[in-house]
Amino acid sequence: MKKKGKSRKCPFCHILFIPCGNNVHRQKYCCGTDECRKVSHRDSSRRYRESKRDDRKWKKEECERVKDWQKQHPDYWTRKKKRKIFLPTHSYVISPRHKK
Ligand SMILES: [Zn+2]
DSSP states (O other): OOOSSOOEEOTTTOOEEOOOGGGTTTOOSOSSSHHHHHHHHHHHHHHHHHHTTTOHHHHHHHHHHHHHHHHHOTTHHHHHHHHGGGSOGGGOOOOGGGOO
């Protein structure tokens, strides 16, 4: 008897999984961990942006959307930097290349 669901290997965590339901043909990553879902999302949004690369109207709208978002979240970048302080200091290697 032939198996119904074909298993696939997740390119991120390398486990075998069976794509679910109506997403069988497109699902590349498993949905086991948060990291796989994040990578999957990043990958699909990158592909989406690439497909829109020659679309000037979309680019303009996207640019405005991002600018609006930045206006609404002016502390986003500083907030992200502050979070990095929690890294353990002993594994902190400051590359001399960053200094000039
Ligand atoms: Zn995975």
